[in-house]
Amino acid sequence: MQRLSLSSRLALLFAACTAVVSLIAGVLFSRASEAHFIELDQQLLEGKLIGLRRALHDIRPSDSEVRLNEEMSRQADLTLRISGSDGKRWHDSSANLPDGLPRKSGLSTINSAGTDYRVLNAPLFPDRADSPQLTLLLDITHHQHFLQRMQRLIWLTVGLSALATALLGAWAARSGLRPLRRISAVAKGVSAQSLNARLPEENMPPEVAQMARHFNAMLGRLDDSFQRLSAFSADIAHELRTPLSNLLTHTQVTLTRPRSIEEYREALHSNLEELQWMAQLVNDMLYLAKADHGLLTPKRQPLELAEEVDVLLEFFAPLAEDAGVKLSREGDARIEGDRNMLRRALSNLLDNALRFTSVDGEIRVRIVDQPTGLSLTIENSGEGISEDLLPRLFDRFYRADPARHEGSNEHAGLGLAITQSIVRAHGGQIRCESEKGWTRFVIELPRGD
Amino acid sequence: MKLLIVEDQPKTGHYLRQGLAEAGFNIEWVTDGSTGQQLALSGDYALLILDVMLPGRDGWQILQAVRSAGLDTPVLFLTARDAVEDRVHGLELGADDCLVKPFAFSELLARVRSLLRRGSAAPQETTLQLADLCLDLIRRRVERSGQRIDLTAKEFALLEMLLRRQGEVLPKSLIASQVWDMNFDSDTNVIEVAIRRLRLKIDDNFPNKLIHTVRGMGYVLEERSA
Numbered sequence: 001m002q003r004l005s006l007s008s009r010l011a012l013l014f015a016a017c018t019a020v021v022s023l024i025a026g027v028l029f030s031r032a033s034e035a036h037f038i039e040l041d042q043q044l045l046e047g048k049l050i051g052l053r054r055a056l057h058d059i060r061p062s063d064s065e066v067r068l069n070e071e072m073s074r075q076a077d078l079t080l081r082i083s084g085s086d087g088k089r090w091h092d093s094s095a096n097l098p099d100g101l102p103r104k105s106g107l108s109t110i111n112s113a114g115t116d117y118r119v120l121n122a123p124l125f126p127d128r129a130d131s132p133q134l135t136l137l138l139d140i141t142h143h144q145h146f147l148q149r150m151q152r153l154i155w156l157t158v159g160l161s162a163l164a165t166a167l168l169g170a171w172a173a174r175s176g177l178r179p180l181r182r183i184s185a186v187a188k189g190v191s192a193q194s195l196n197a198r199l200p201e202e203n204m205p206p207e208v209a210q211m212a213r214h215f216n217a218m219l220g221r222l223d224d225s226f227q228r229l230s231a232f233s234a235d236i237a238h239e240l241r242t243p244l245s246n247l248l249t250h251t252q253v254t255l256t257r258p259r260s261i262e263e264y265r266e267a268l269h270s271n272l273e274e275l276q277w278m279a280q281l282v283n284d285m286l287y288l289a290k291a292d293h294g295l296l297t298p299k300r301q302p303l304e305l306a307e308e309v310d311v312l313l314e315f316f317a318p319l320a321e322d323a324g325v326k327l328s329r330e331g332d333a334r335i336e337g338d339r340n341m342l343r344r345a346l347s348n349l350l351d352n353a354l355r356f357t358s359v360d361g362e363i364r365v366r367i368v369d370q371p372t373g374l375s376l377t378i379e380n381s382g383e384g385i386s387e388d389l390l391p392r393l394f395d396r397f398y399r400a401d402p403a404r405h406e407g408s409n410e411h412a413g414l415g416l417a418i419t420q421s422i423v424r425a426h427g428g429q430i431r432c433e434s435e436k437g438w439t440r441f442v443i444e445l446p447r448g449d
Numbered sequence: 450m451k452l453l454i455v456e457d458q459p460k461t462g463h464y465l466r467q468g469l470a471e472a473g474f475n476i477e478w479v480t481d482g483s484t485g486q487q488l489a490l491s492g493d494y495a496l497l498i499l500d501v502m503l504p505g506r507d508g509w510q511i512l513q514a515v516r517s518a519g520l521d522t523p524v525l526f527l528t529a530r531d532a533v534e535d536r537v538h539g540l541e542l543g544a545d546d547c548l549v550k551p552f553a554f555s556e557l558l559a560r561v562r563s564l565l566r567r568g569s570a571a572p573q574e575t576t577l578q579l580a581d582l583c584l585d586l587i588r589r590r591v592e593r594s595g596q597r598i599d600l601t602a603k604e605f606a607l608l609e610m611l612l613r614r615q616g617e618v619l620p621k622s623l624i625a626s627q628v629w630d631m632n633f634d635s636d637t638n639v640i641e642v643a644i645r646r647l648r649l650k651i652d653d654n655f656p657n658k659l660i661h662t663v664r665g666m667g668y669v670l671e672e673r674s675a
Contacts (some may be wrong), residue, residue, distance in 0.1 A: 272665035
């Protein structure tokens with residue numbers, strides 16, 4: 001089924017609202033007029049009743065007819081029946097009175113053979129128990145006709161006003177939704193090459209302006225992600241180009257003339273190093289790709305953070321001792337997380353810290369358990385990182401020291417990005433601060449309940 | 450010892466066969482799943498190395514057939530898909546280990562040896578020995594040429610591992626995993642430093658070196674004739 005357009009929906013809604021409102025008004029008016037007619041009829045009938053009681057105060061069944069005819073001839077649309085207290089009919093003022101008249105006293109409305117009557121039942125002598133009954137009938141066909149005409153009018157009004165508001169509403173909705181069409185036009189023009197298109201927010205109505213703002217923000221984020229992605233692919237190509245060209249050149253040069261076994265072995269070893277570096281790069285990238293696709297699902301095992309940190313500090317102890325760096329840890333917290341993933345994340349941070357700590361420096365790990373969550377801080381003394389580089393630290397392939405050291409175990413620059421992915425997979429945040437000779441990585445993790 | 454490799458990529462299969470044969474194993478290599486399953490069900494093999502994606506029957510199906518036939522032959526999976534689910538799936542079906550491509554051959558060899566060793570109950574040794582190096586597991590003491598050597602707890606664990614698997618090339622990742630329980634590829638040179646410090650204590654004062662670096666692959670503890 002085709003979905004209705006927004007303008008049609010609004011127009012239909014307007015029409016429905018108008019129809020309901022005019023219908024309610026019409027029904028109320030029609031009820032009020034009917035009540036008004038009943039009131040008029042009652043006054044008329046009660047006036048007659050008083051007259052009749054006066055005229056017939058000494059009536060007997062035998063002479064009733066003559067006196068009644070006198071009395072009734074004054075009112076053409078009024079007919080009368082007199083019956084005894086036992087229900088027996090004494091007299092009808094007209095020949096064709098309807099059957100089945102109500103016997104209970106008071107005012108009522110009946111319909112008989114296409115004619116509507118207002119009927120008033122009352123005793124002739126209110127103070128006598130065996131009084132004959134008077135039944136006054138008033139033909140109200142003309143009232144009913146009026147009411148029917150009015151009902152037709154009401155229906156017509158409902159229909160016409162609904163139609164009119166539908167048309168007006170459609171027009172109003174279309175012109176009101178013009179800013180949306182503008183958004184749609186911009187959205188249509190957006191592609192990977194034109195992510196910089198933006199909507200003008202200032203001359204839009206407030207509701208749409210907010211949407212336009214969000215839309216622009218979305219475009220901004222997309223643009224940013226896309227830039228990163230393009231840079232990422234370019235970086236991958238660039239990172240792989242160096243080892244590949246080394247491999248190619250080295251292998252070709254080795255093969256240009258016969259060489260000694262030692263030389264061949266040396267060439268293969270050199271190639272092996274390049275290949276291992278590339279394999280590590282590919283594995284790291286796959287890990288990050290998994291994180292990007294939300295496939296990095298940490299196990300939730302209860303962990304003592306202090307224990308984990310101590311194990312890591314013990315692991316790094318030889319390296320730290322060699323570099324003359326002091327390692328320390330304070331605080332503890334319990335957490336639910338993935339041991340291997342968290343160890344990998346912290347190991348990258350510690351490795352990074354060791355690399356940038358000056359000789360005789362210090363690396364401190366501080367765990368703070370707070371009611372809202374916990375924070376783990378790894379800080380190292382050293383030169384620090386300049387303010388403008390801080391936000392880029394977690395970017396892929398970002399290296400504070402751009403030169404890749406030949407044959408060393410240098411990271412491809414994915415370590416901090418991996419750490420960030422792991423922290424995020426645990427629902428946490430990581431940031432870096434640098435001041436007064438200290439560089440500080442702060443991990444904030446939610447309390448795992 | 451007879452090993453079965455089911456791997457459809459000719460280059461990978463070829464090098465696996467060559468490498469493992471040179472490491473002293475008797476290798477059978479087939480390239481399609483159906484033949485692989487027939488051979489695996491014969492029960493003649495000490496270990497199965499299965500690729501996941503295979504023509505005929507895939508690695509999972511072969512594993513299931515082997516397990517439902519009541520064979521408990523150790524199975525090592527090779528997968529190109531670095532998905533956790535793959536690993537979990539394999540281990541649930543009864544695989545003993547799982548290696549993700551690209552992997553280092555030294556890593557594969559070390560894991561193959563671990564799996565083969567798992568089956569045979571190792572004798573409860575109290576001392577481990579190589580040449581004039583002696584490690585006493587009960588008193589936790591190390592001596593070389595009768596000279597007492599003081600080691601930290603981790604250095605002791607590292608040396609114990611090297612001694613238990615003497616003659617095997619142990620990749621750095623395996624050492625990190627077994628000695629420090631660091632089960633991920635870390636690019637730190639912690640292992641290098643740790644080995645260097647162990648060497649300082651074990652090898653430096655002796656003419657006959659026991660710890661050797663196999664460039665690009667790992668470390669090996671063995672006696673080499675000078």
